[in-house]
Amino acid sequence: MKTWRKIRAKEFVSSESVSDAVTPIIGSLLMLIVLVALAGVAVISFSNIANEGESTQPLMARISLESCEGGLFNDGPENERATLENNTIVLLHEGGSSLPVDTISIKISGYGNSYQGVADGNGTKIVGNAEVFYQNLSPTGKNHKYEPQNKEILKDNLWSVGEKLVLNGKDSIGGSTVSTVKVSVNENSDTSNNYGFKVGSEITLKIIDTKSKNVIAEQRAIVKHYEG
Missing domain, CATH: 1.20.5 (Single alpha-helices involved in coiled-coils or other helix-helix interfaces)
Structure with missing residues (x-):
């Protein structure tokens, strides 16, 4: 036990x-x-x-307006006129973020002109307060000359430091609904979407991030007559 x-x-x-x-x-x-x-x-x-x-x-960049040349198309004094194609604005990226071309828009306002109908034909001329809107900076919906003028930027679809962006009065696919350049004059948007700005007048240019709606840069310039 x-x-x-x-x-x-x-x-x-x-x-x-x-x-x-x-x-x-x-x-x-x-x-x-x-x-x-x-x-x-x-x-x-x-x-x-x-x-x-x-x-x-937010995208941040320093953009300078290097040159602004042109003149009204077929309107005003002979010595101040210019073709649509001779209306040229050159912008230089001087520092900051690389800007993706498909999400950057540009607004330009000033005294200018456009046409109802075909600008190089028998269209109706409209002169007054012009608003030019680039919906994006890609070559889509633009004149075939836009891409070779901006080939450095469009190689990688980024507008980077040291690169220039060239805008032209004839960047639009004239009057086409697929154009990504839209032009209104005196709030009339029925135009060829091409543009010219009066010599000696001031333009205001804004670069906008379309995603955030932020204004990345704003520049003003006096239009000089195109000298070639």
């Missing part, structure tokens, strides 16, 4: 010892799993914050 009690006592002590040893291990494993899960959540959170920061980072 004494022997049996000794055996039972030994078994009881042995079982309790195993339980005491296993419990801390299970606890440690649970803590490790929790820590790993928390670390994963933290990584995802920081990643999302970083991505949000990148996506909402």
Whole structure:
């Protein structure tokens, strides 16, 4: 009887010892799993914050208006006239963000003219407060000469530091609904979408990030007569 009690006592002590040893291990494993899960959540959170920061980072660039030449097309004094094609604005990217051509728009306003109908034919001339809107800077919906004039920018579809953008009064696919250059004169948008600006008048030019609606740069210039 004494022997049996000794055996039972030994078994009881042995079982309790195993339980005491296993419990801390299970606890440690649970803590490790929790820590790993928390670390994963933290990584995802920081990643999302970083991505949000990148996506909402505003585009910033320093753009100078290098030259603005032209004249009204077939209107005004003979010595101040110019063809649509001779109305040229050159912009230089001097620093800051590279600007993606498909999300950058440009608005130009000043005293100018356009046509209803075909500009090189028998269209009706409209003169007054002109608004020119480049919906984007890609070659899509523009005259075939736009791309070779801006080939450096269009190589990678980014307007980067040191590169010049050339805008022309005949960039539009004249009168076409697919044109990405839109011109209105005295709020009349039924035009050929080509344009000329009066010599000696002032134009205002705004470069806009179409995603954020932010104005990246704004420049003013006096139109000089085209000299060739």
